[in-house]
Each structure stands twice: as C-alpha cells, then as structure tokens.
Amino acid sequence: MPPTEPSGRASPPTERVVRILDFLAGNPGQRFGVSELARRIGLSKPTCLGIVTSLSEAGYLVRDPSDKTYRLGPSLITLGHRAQESMRVSPAAREHLRRLSSRFGVTAALSGVIDDRITVLDLVAPPGARPGVEVGQSYPFAPPVGLMFVLWDDEAERDWLAKEPTLPLRTNTERLNRVIAACRADGYLVERLTPGGRRLYSLMAGMSTDLPDELRALLGELVSDIGERVYVRDENAGGRRRHDISVISAPVFDHYRRQVMVASLHIGKSLTDNEITERAQALVATADAVTGQLGGAKP
Structure with a gap:
C-alpha cells in the first residue's frame, strides 16, 4: 500500500x-x-x-x-545510535531488554508513537530466533492497533477511540471499560491473538490507514472486538489453564508522568495463568526501570 x-x-x-x-x-x-x-x-x-x-x-x-x-x-x-538516543532508547534500556529476553526466551521490545504511527524503537531476540518484527517497523496508530498506548490516560484513550479505525470494529463499551480498569490495576496489558490476527498485523506493517473499502471489510473479518482480545487476570482463576498469548505490554513514562513508550514481550505461544503473571510482573519491573532512567514517574 x-x-x-x-x-x-x-x-x-x-x-x-x-x-x-x-x-x-x-x-x-x-x-x-x-x-x-x-x-x-x-x-x-x-x-x-x-x-x-x-x-x-x-x-x-x-x-x-x-x-x-x-x-x-x-x-x-553512529547515526543509528543517535536516532535511538533521540527516541530515548539508551544502552542501559537495551540491557534490560536483553535480560528479559534471555530469562523467558522470547523477543523483548520498546516501541513508541512517532508521527502518529507505532514504531519499534529497539528489540532483543533470543539467539537464532526470527522475531517477526524489526527496529523501525511501524503500524497505524488507530483502532484496533495501539490500545497499550492509551490505557493509562483517559484523554489519550478518548482521542484514540475517536480516530477513524483502520478496520471495521465491534466495540463493547462495557467490556472495554472493564479491561481498562483491570489493566490499570495490574499495570500491564496481555493480548490474545488468533492466527488470522497474526497475519493481519504482519500485513499492516508499513501500511497507511487509507485502505480500500473492500480490503477493510475483508480484514475486518479477522478482527474481534477490542476488549475481547485482552486477557484479564481476574476472569481466569486456577493457574493451570492455558491461553494463546501474543504480546504482554507495560507502559514507560517521562518526567511529566506521560506515557512515552511501551515495553513488550512477544510471546507467540500458550501460557498458564501463573506463567502469564510471572512474565507480566517481570516486564513491569523492566518498564519501571526504563522509566527511572528517563527521570520519569508513574501517574
């Protein structure tokens, strides 16, 4: 496109x-x-x-x-390092990603919204792995893509939902509100992703938001309600049930207490409830460390 x-x-x-x-x-x-x-x-x-x-x-x-x-x-x-510095990705932040990736054997990444597009700023993948995303890859910042960038800011959430969606959506407001409340309480977002959804994200990489109507309708068949794609811990008790998980994300804040980046673990496999919690808590600790390096603070 x-x-x-x-x-x-x-x-x-x-x-x-x-x-x-x-x-x-x-x-x-x-x-x-x-x-x-x-x-x-x-x-x-x-x-x-x-x-x-x-x-x-x-x-x-x-x-x-x-x-x-x-x-x-x-x-x-040198240019690449300067670009990373301008986007607030430091060598110390990369070291945190490396530790996280090594601990869980998955890709760890930092991304941010640049010129109204979600852009991968840095990532570390396990040796020999093909992460499926790369530094510089970008996606339209419009529903259904980008929920992890607005969960912790009411105004940002309203602005995002008001954007023209990249695809036709079904939005259950009550469910979405429960998801937002749960994610804010936990400090992280866990997204499920179907095989069709994985193909969709791959296809959307680098796309503009101006898709032909026929393609929008076709791709819309692959996308569920925004809130339905989110795993909510309180809805899943027991610890042994397995869930197909795509990405776990946690926010990074600046000194104005504004979210400036997202730290993510790209899972791509099924996990138990306990395994999800373990990875999410480790990711939040990493995001908090990067926030501290920026001189930032949580809202």
Whole structure:
C-alpha cells in the first residue's frame, strides 16, 4: 500500500541516495559493484558511481579495493545510535531488554508513537530466533492497533477511540471499560491473538490507514472486538489453564508522568495463568526501570 502523501516537495537526488541505502540495508550480507547496484536499483552507472563515491568518502559505505564492491559503512552505526538516543532508547534500556529476553526466551521490545504511527524503537531476540518484527517497523496508530498506548490516560484513550479505525470494529463499551480498569490495576496489558490476527498485523506493517473499502471489510473479518482480545487476570482463576498469548505490554513514562513508550514481550505461544503473571510482573519491573532512567514517574 502506498504511504500517505508527504507534505512538501520531493527531492529526486535525495531519493536516489535513499534507494541505494535501502537496497544495501535489505541485503546486509552482500556486496555489490557499481554496475550491478545501478542495474538492481534502476539508476544510470555514472549517477550510481557518483552517489556511492560520496557515501564512501563520508563513511556511510565501505568500498572493497580488491573487487571494487560496496557495503554499508560504520558511519551508519553512529547515526543509528543517535536516532535511538533521540527516541530515548539508551544502552542501559537495551540491557534490560536483553535480560528479559534471555530469562523467558522470547523477543523483548520498546516501541513508541512517532508521527502518529507505532514504531519499534529497539528489540532483543533470543539467539537464532526470527522475531517477526524489526527496529523501525511501524503500524497505524488507530483502532484496533495501539490500545497499550492509551490505557493509562483517559484523554489519550478518548482521542484514540475517536480516530477513524483502520478496520471495521465491534466495540463493547462495557467490556472495554472493564479491561481498562483491570489493566490499570495490574499495570500491564496481555493480548490474545488468533492466527488470522497474526497475519493481519504482519500485513499492516508499513501500511497507511487509507485502505480500500473492500480490503477493510475483508480484514475486518479477522478482527474481534477490542476488549475481547485482552486477557484479564481476574476472569481466569486456577493457574493451570492455558491461553494463546501474543504480546504482554507495560507502559514507560517521562518526567511529566506521560506515557512515552511501551515495553513488550512477544510471546507467540500458550501460557498458564501463573506463567502469564510471572512474565507480566517481570516486564513491569523492566518498564519501571526504563522509566527511572528517563527521570520519569508513574501517574
């Protein structure tokens, strides 16, 4: 799906630079000569040569003198770290994610709302695992996606529910209110996700909210009521019953007591009630630690 139309005028020369960087980023284990790179991206060889030469001189690409091929360079590492810092993801926060991921053998992530889209800011996955999400991946911040970002703020919740939903929804207000009260009391959100729902989230990655009516209707068949997707601890007693769990999320706050990020565990399997509680409490401790690093406080 095409993204929403950007404001301002586009710059074709800049777009060519972005195309080269995006292509190399999509093929991180390979190196390309100028001729092949120009052909794969659809540029003339002289244009491509001029761009990669400038990028190499700045350290954004590395040129192998033996075979005259190019790959991503070290200056991009610095840019990535600066981007994370600007989005308030610190090395210390990443260490908390690493410990959480190692303890439970699942992907741990931090995400935030940037330009009205939910964006993955950092994640740590177990060795050899394919997390299913990646840093920089984004989703429309509109119902049904984004409940974990508004649970702890009445005004944010109202604004979110007032947004044009990305898909047709059925909203049971009474059930949603119970879910909100339970999540605020516990300090975390546990979401169930069906196989159809997993496919939906994967499909929506990078999409704009402006979907064709026919596609909206089709995808809407995969989505249940917002509140129905949430696991509520008080409704599940006994400790041994198993539940298919997608994600457990907990809020991170700044010094204004505003939610600025969400810490998440991407579960993707069935857990008992006791296992859910154990992981949720560990996640809340991680979110609280990141809040403390930001100088933040809970509302």
